[in-house]
Amino acid sequence: xxxxxxxxxxxxxxxxxxxxxxxxxxxxxxxxxxxxxxxxxxxxxxxxxxxxxxxxxxxxxxxxxxxxxxxxxxxxxxxxxxxxxxxxxxxxxxxxxxxxxxxxxxxxxxxxxxxxxxxxxxxxxxxxxxxxxxxxxxxxxxxxxxxxxxxxxxxxxxxxxxxxx
Amino acid sequence: xxxxxxxxxxxxxxxxxxxxxxxxxxxxxxxxxxxxxxxxxxxxxxxxxxxxxxxxxxxxxxxxxxxxxxxxxxxxxxxxxxxxxxxxxxxxxxxxxxxxxxxxxxxxxxxxxxxxxxxxxxxxxxxxxxxxxxxxxxxxxxxxxxxxxxxxxxxxxxxxxxxxxxxxxxxxxxxxxxxxxxxxxxxxxxxxxxxxxxxxxxxxxxxxxxxxxxxxxxxxxxxxxxxxxxxxxxxxxxxxxxxxxxxxxxxxxxxxxxxxxxxxxxxxxxxxxxxxxxxxxxxxxxxxxxxxxxxxxxxxxxxxxxxxxxxxxxxxxxxxxxxxxxxxxxxxxxxxxxxxxxxxxxxxxxxxxxxxxxxxxxxxxxxxxxxxxxxxxxxxxxxxxxxxxxxxxxxxxxx
Numbered sequence: 001x002x003x004x005x006x007x008x009x010x011x012x013x014x015x016x017x018x019x020x021x022x023x024x025x026x027x028x029x030x031x032x033x034x035x036x037x038x039x040x041x042x043x044x045x046x047x048x049x050x051x052x053x054x055x056x057x058x059x060x061x062x063x064x065x066x067x068x069x070x071x072x073x074x075x076x077x078x079x080x081x082x083x084x085x086x087x088x089x090x091x092x093x094x095x096x097x098x099x100x101x102x103x104x105x106x107x108x109x110x111x112x113x114x115x116x117x118x119x120x121x122x123x124x125x126x127x128x129x130x131x132x133x134x135x136x137x138x139x140x141x142x143x144x145x146x147x148x149x150x151x152x153x154x155x156x157x158x159x160x161x162x163x164x165x
Numbered sequence: 166x167x168x169x170x171x172x173x174x175x176x177x178x179x180x181x182x183x184x185x186x187x188x189x190x191x192x193x194x195x196x197x198x199x200x201x202x203x204x205x206x207x208x209x210x211x212x213x214x215x216x217x218x219x220x221x222x223x224x225x226x227x228x229x230x231x232x233x234x235x236x237x238x239x240x241x242x243x244x245x246x247x248x249x250x251x252x253x254x255x256x257x258x259x260x261x262x263x264x265x266x267x268x269x270x271x272x273x274x275x276x277x278x279x280x281x282x283x284x285x286x287x288x289x290x291x292x293x294x295x296x297x298x299x300x301x302x303x304x305x306x307x308x309x310x311x312x313x314x315x316x317x318x319x320x321x322x323x324x325x326x327x328x329x330x331x332x333x334x335x336x337x338x339x340x341x342x343x344x345x346x347x348x349x350x351x352x353x354x355x356x357x358x359x360x361x362x363x364x365x366x367x368x369x370x371x372x373x374x375x376x377x378x379x380x381x382x383x384x385x386x387x388x389x390x391x392x393x394x395x396x397x398x399x400x401x402x403x404x405x406x407x408x409x410x411x412x413x414x415x416x417x418x419x420x421x422x423x424x425x426x427x428x429x430x431x432x433x434x435x436x437x438x439x440x441x442x443x444x445x446x447x448x449x450x451x452x453x454x455x456x457x458x459x460x461x462x463x464x465x466x467x468x469x470x471x472x473x474x475x476x477x478x479x480x481x482x483x484x485x486x487x488x489x490x491x492x493x494x495x496x497x498x499x500x501x502x503x504x505x506x507x508x509x510x511x512x513x514x515x516x517x518x519x520x521x522x523x524x525x526x527x528x529x530x531x532x533x534x535x536x537x538x539x540x541x542x543x544x545x546x547x548x549x550x551x552x553x554x555x556x557x558x559x560x561x562x563x564x
Contacts (some may be wrong), residue, residue: 014552020388023498030204030497041210 031069041100050128052160055113057129058104059149061122061158067148068123073126075115084115102147106132107140116161125157178290182259190433191221193488197433200492224527225426233422241482248420248427251311255434258304263292263365265451265476269468287365288473295360298367301442305397306351308435309335312399312406312416313427319419327415330503331406334396337510338403342393344518348525349379349446368450375454380447381396385521385541389448389514394439396510399432400491402498403506440487441480448483451476536556 015021041048050056060111061068071088089100115124127149151158195218202209210217212541235244257539267285286291294300309331316328350361359366380387396403407415417428444450453460453475465472496539501509521537528536 014549017552026497027493030493033206034200036206038203038208042208042211157472161218 003075017073018052029059034081050130050131052156053164054128054130055111055126057106057127057132058109058111058113058115058124058147059129059154060102060124060144060147061151061154062148063151066093067098067102067120067144067150069099070095070097070123071102071104072097072120074118074120078114078118080112081108081110083110099144103141105141107137117165122158122161125154125161127154127157174286175290179260182290183256186259186434186437187430189437190430193224193433193437194221194224194429196485196488197492200489201496204493204496212287228423228426228429231422231426233346234419236321236419239419240318240319240320242335243314244419245424247311247315247318248424248431249474250314251308251431252427254304254308254311254433255431255438258301258438259434260290260365261292261294261297261300262289262438262445263368263451264480265287265473266365267468268470268473270470285468288477292365293359293363295363297364298350298362301364301438302343302346305435305438306335306339308431309430315420316406316416319416321419322419323412323414324416327406327412327418331399331416331482334399334403334405334506334510337507338393338396338514341510341514341518342387344515344522345383345386345393346446347388348383348518348522349524351525351529352379352383364445364450367390368445370447371452373452373456375449375452378447378449378452378454381539383521383525385517385537386525389518389521390446391443392514394443395491395494396490396506398435398439400436401495402501404500404504405506436485436491437488440484440491444480444483445489448480451480 065104069086071086073086073088076084076086083105085101085105086099087101088097090096091098111126113126116126119125166344198220199209199217210220213219235241265288267287268283291297312331313328316324316326316331317327349367353361353370354365355361356366356369359369362369395401399406405415406412407417412418417425422430460466460472460475465475524537524540527533
């Protein structure tokens with residue numbers, strides 16, 4: 001390798017080699033940027049609406065007033081972060097099983113979406129919630145009462161799953 | 166004047182000016198954050214107060230509440246001394262900065278009472294000190310001690326690198342800076358009652374229309390001085406002492422809480438000072454840039470309060486522009502490498518400033534108006550004609 005030939009310095013023209021005109025040109029470019037439209041979103045006032053492909057907080061689908069989940073425990077099994085705990089129970093409904101206890105530890109959840117992928121009943125899906133805030137470690141463990149979300153609110157995600165999975 | 170009255174006058178001026186510097190630093194922080202945001206197509210701070218204007222105050226409150234950590238291996242007395250040294254020196258230089266010309270008419274305070282003025286007073290603590298220029302140069306050179314001391318006493322390799330770089334940078338730039346200041350001293354004519362090295366003398370020499378300011382008469386010195394001022398204040402493109410990607414935080418890596426805040430404050434005070442120094446030497450200081458005959462016709466004759474106000478306004482707006490310029494350059498020019506900086510300092514700026522001083526001496530000794538411009542233009546033409554590469558070499562892409 002001969003790196004003495006045709007170097008960057010040799011390729012410069014005279015005005016480029018004395019730098020100052022180029023610096024002034026650069027200043028012009030940055031000055032132009034000041035008057036360009038801004039990209040900032042003023043977050044709490046202006047919220048972002050994610051599309052169906054967004055993986056936010058995992059939730060349980062609630063259909064006709066009850067959960068779809070049959071407490072097979074696959075999600076709990078596949079969860080790489082061991083965030084899900086399911087305890088099955090019996091119910092007189094058609095599918096006979098339901099989760100007595102369904103907890104997701106949101107401090108562990110990594111939003112990978114494996115639980116959703118593995119679920120045979122399409123009972124657990126990723127929602128669009130992205131501002132997830134807790135004030136204590138206990139409150140970060142979400143029970144069934146916080147996890148159940150009506151199916152109407154999850155239409156986008158379910159449509160996305162039907163289309164691409 | 167009696168000693169006691171001199172002390173009282175100086176005390177009031179010092180109290181006012183130190184507070185002005187502190188407020189100024191917060192204004193600078195605000196300008197820096199806003200302009201940085203605009204250049205990057207962001208909005209910038211807009212939550213605290215109207216348009217985010219109280220953001221610097223929130224920053225300071227945050228710094229006060231932070232834990233003040235001292236590394237266990239640090240040299241504690243020096244570690245504690247360094248931020249104070251930097252800040253005190255940065256503030257001390259403001260003693261010789263004048264903010265307007267003299268006021269000789271009596272000041273009427275809201276029609277309530279009248280402050281009689283016996284002899285002309287100047288806005289500024291000691292603007293007429295006859296070695297003002299030397300004082301500024303000396304103090305800005307000392308300011309590197311604070312940084313080097315901070316780097317060394319932290320007992321951390323990154324801090325030490327930052328401090329050493331600062332010292333090396335200072336040596337490479339001080340010479341070119343001093344020589345460009347000498348060019349200004351050469352061209353400054355004798356003003357009645359002022360020494361050639363006094364700040365007010367230099368400013369008064371630049372009276373009249375704005376094309377009489379020194380930047381138009383000494384272009385090379387002006388450019389060299391502005392570049393060295395950037396190096397002096399450790400701002401981009403010469404912010405090697407605190408180069409974030411390489412040195413974590415440079416000399417202030419091991420500082421936290423209000424000690425870091427002091428470095429922060431000192432940096433901004435130094436930035437305002439460098440702007441003021443550029444303005445004083447090359448952009449007319451407090452001169453409004455309008456001929457005195459026109460100012461007289463709108464009632465701003467020499468010594469009136471109105472003229473002093475206009476001059477203060479002119480000085481402050483020039484100062485704001487240069488602070489903006491500092492931020493503007495920060496986001497336009499990438500940081501120089503260490504060897505590039507040395508190359509620029511020793512092989513380009515130093516010879517250039519020596520030649521400049523020689524040409525300027527000829528121009529003012531033999532009174533040949535415009536010699537500097539002529540030599541500059543002729544040199545550029547000759548250099549361009551003899552330039553080897555006319556831009557015809559193309560980049561060879563390895564296949």
